[in-house]
Amino acid sequence: MIDDDDIAAIASGYVESAIGIIRVSGKNSLELLKKIFYPKKANFEANKIYHGFIKDLDSKIIDEVMVSVFKSPHSYTGEDSFEINCHGGLLVMRNVLELVLKNGARLAMPGEFTKRAFLNNKIDLVQANAIGNLIKAKTQKSLDIAFSQLLKKNTTIIDNLREDITFLMAENEVTIDHPDEDLSNINLKNRLSLLNKIHHSIEKLLNYAKKGQYFFEGASVVIIGKPNVGKSSLLNELVGHQRAIVTEIPGTTTDVVSEMISLNGIPLKILDTAGIRKHSNKIEFLGIQKSKEVIDTADLLIAVFDASIKLDSEDEIILNVIKNKKNVLVALNKSDLPIHFKLPSKFEAIQISCVKKSGIETLKNKLYEMLLEDYNADEVVSLNYSQIVALKSALMQTKKIKKAYQNLLDPALIGIELQLLADFIEQIIGKIENEDILDNVFKNFCVGK
Numbered sequence: 434m435i436d437d438d439d440i441a442a443i444a445s446g447y448v449e450s451a452i453g454i455i456r457v458s459g460k461n462s463l464e465l466l467k468k469i470f471y472p473k474k475a476n477f478e479a480n481k482i483y484h485g486f487i488k489d490l491d492s493k494i495i496d497e498v499m500v501s502v503f504k505s506p507h508s509y510t511g512e513d514s515f516e517i518n519c520h521g522g523l524l525v526m527r528n529v530l531e532l533v534l535k536n537g538a539r540l541a542m543p544g545e546f547t548k549r550a551f552l553n554n555k556i557d558l559v560q561a562n563a564i565g566n567l568i569k570a571k572t573q574k575s576l577d578i579a580f581s582q583l584l585k586k587n588t589t590i591i592d593n594l595r596e597d598i599t600f601l602m603a604e605n606e607v608t609i610d611h612p613d614e615d616l617s618n619i620n621l622k623n624r625l626s627l628l629n630k631i632h633h634s635i636e637k638l639l640n641y642a643k644k645g646q647y648f649f650e651g652a653s654v655v656i657i658g659k660p661n662v663g664k665s666s667l668l669n670e671l672v673g674h675q676r677a678i679v680t681e682i683p684g685t686t687t688d689v690v691s692e693m694i695s696l697n698g699i700p701l702k703i704l705d706t707a708g709i710r711k712h713s714n715k716i717e718f719l720g721i722q723k724s725k726e727v728i729d730t731a732d733l734l735i736a737v738f739d740a741s742i743k744l745d746s747e748d749e750i751i752l753n754v755i756k757n758k759k760n761v762l763v764a765l766n767k768s769d770l771p772i773h774f775k776l777p778s779k780f781e782a783i784q785i786s787c788v789k790k791s792g793i794e795t796l797k798n799k800l801y802e803m804l805l806e807d808y809n810a811d812e813v814v815s816l817n818y819s820q821i822v823a824l825k826s827a828l829m830q831t832k833k834i835k836k837a838y839q840n841l842l843d844p845a846l847i848g849i850e851l852q853l854l855a856d857f858i859e860q861i862i863g864k865i866e867n868e869d870i871l872d873n874v875f876k877n878f879c880v881g882k
């Protein structure tokens with residue numbers, strides 16, 4: 434179902450400004466324009482801007498304006514549409530909008546113009562999301578990513594995925610039509626290797642999407658370690674002020690303390706935690722429970738050790754926590770003192786001193802590097818939550834299909850599974866049947882966008 438009734442909104446924002454833009458789009462919008470706009474020559478050719486007057490039904494002049502006219506499909510929404518450039522006073526903008534509404538348009542919902550652009554195939558869902566991010570972007574880097582995404586229609590990686598899946602589906606059809614031809618080993622091998630390629634691409638896309646998200650939603654870094662190693666001191670160094678209490682008494686921090694910083698444009702939430710050890714009292718026990726909880730939510734962990742004392746059983750607890758994790762940065766603090774700590778060789782560490790303020794920049798650079806590892810600004814896609822969910826489902830689906838091939842499942846059934854995979858991929862680009870999911874994408878846009 435495609436809505437094409439006339440929608441209207443103040444596109445420039447309802448703030449006093451030099452010029453205000455009232456945007457109207459819909460099947461009958463140009464008829465509506467004729468009723469309220471009086472230029473010298475009322476021929477309303479596409480892509481032209483006209484000077485004239487907006488008049489109400491009693492011929493009273495509402496404002497002197499410029500109006501641009503767009504004709505379907507050559508407009509932002511793909512529909513007939515126009516934009517009134519009126520004086521930017523609050524009352525003027527309201528009067529013009531009200532007149533437009535009185536003449537049959539309704540107020541647009543947030544993002545509804547862009548939703549129509551999407552429904553009319555002017556942009557795909559990845560681009561729609563990019564427009565949302567473009568407006569939201571708070572750092573130049575986020576803006577660059579959003580913009581580069583807006584400029585390309587489907588990203589190549591998604592195009593290739595579609596192509597590969599279509600190939601598998603076509604090949605599977607052949608097997609259904611010619612059941613006598615056994616799936617030869619060679620064929621099976623080819624299919625599995627193509628499926629692996631698909632699996633790998635989806636993983637890559639998920640990885641890019643995650644990194645793209647860092648720029649818009651931010652990332653979280655959790656500082657862990659046994660008591661008294663200097664976790665709170667490190668938090669304070671990273672945020673640039675005395676956010677957390679620091680004392681020489683082990684067990685000083687008993688709750689999670691967090692603070693935001695910008696790391697080269699990535700909004701970073703840094704969390705300092707209670708030192709982990711065999712607890713000595715109830716407060717400490719609860720604090721340690723909390724530390725363990727936030728560890729699992731972290732995009733990155735900084736494990737802090739005290740370089741000035743020998744590795745002990747409390748450090749072992751921390752080493753155990755991080756041993757199978759990839760997203761860990763090890764910091765050897767107090768490196769201003771004589772070094773007695775020896776890290777097991779499999780870990781790589783950065784030496785820092787919060788007291789001497791040394792190594793902190795190196796640590797920040799390393800954090801940034803780890804967050805954006807394998808990241809290629811040209812290929813990054815910033816997907817929204819439901820797109821990421823679709824991608825994850827697609828990933829699971831490839832595993833299922835792989836098993837189906839290996840178990841020589843009936844091609845008709847394999848066909849169904851392949852179709853499901855194709856559907857998940859289409860959801861990313863935007864073939865979404867469910868209106869609710871779709872509205873979710875646009876509801877965070879401004880009215881008038």
Ligand SMILES: Nc1nc2c(c(=O)[nH]1)N(C=O)[C@@H](CNc1ccc(C(=O)N[C@@H](CCC(=O)O)C(=O)O)cc1)CN2
Pocket residue numbers: 454503506507508509516555882
């Ligand atoms: N006044 C105004 N400024 C704006 C917008 C707008 O809609 N109006 N935009 C949006 O919010 C952005 C620009 N994006 C736009 C994208 C496509 C079309 C458009 O009319 N496309 C037609 C014609 C293309 C052509 O002839 O070059 C098309 O795609 O067919 C317009 C604006 C930012 N500035």
Ligand SMILES: Nc1nc2c(ncn2[C@@H]2O[C@H](COP(=O)(O)OP(=O)(O)OP(=O)(O)O)[C@@H](O)[C@H]2O)c(=O)[nH]1
Pocket residue numbers: 658659660661662663664665666667678679680681682683684685686687706707708709766767768769770785786787788789
């Ligand atoms: N010499 C030296 N002392 C440090 C350094 N960093 C922190 N300290 C000291 O180590 C002690 C503990 O620091 P905190 O930052 O409170 O340690 P923590 O890991 O947060 O401790 P808990 O909250 O108890 O788990 C304080 O006395 C700090 O002054 C450093 O780089 N060098």
Ligand SMILES: [Mg+2]
Pocket residue numbers: 664665666677678685686705706707708
């Ligand atoms: Mg502390």
